Amino acid sequence: MFLAYRAASYLDLKEPEPAAAAATESLLLARRIGAPRCVSLVDDLLPRFQPYAGAQGVPELLQLAAA
Template identity: 55%
Template structure:
């Protein structure tokens, strides 16, 4: 799963352009919603392999800890 689609800019260039950074934050928020729903479902049905797959997404979210919900999600992944 990629948090940025082809052609989007990440890193310092994106940070320099508020519009791109804002779009990136929205993409992260969408990825966070889907990942949270996936973790909820996998946990509810006892799908340990699926929980592990969602847990593997943690490194992709770490650069976005200032986006609302990301720190709580990362903490939840640590305890999942």
């Protein structure tokens, strides 16, 4: 959950690259350990990444989340 909150904080600061990195790590870890609440936290952040669709790491995050 910490990584999802970190991603949200980076988005608040308008720093999409580290936000995408934190969200990606959070999503991968949450799926690996079977933590649906953490997956939901990242899913809730996805709309906030849309304005940054061209930023490094964001397209990969969006693709991972869609899988």
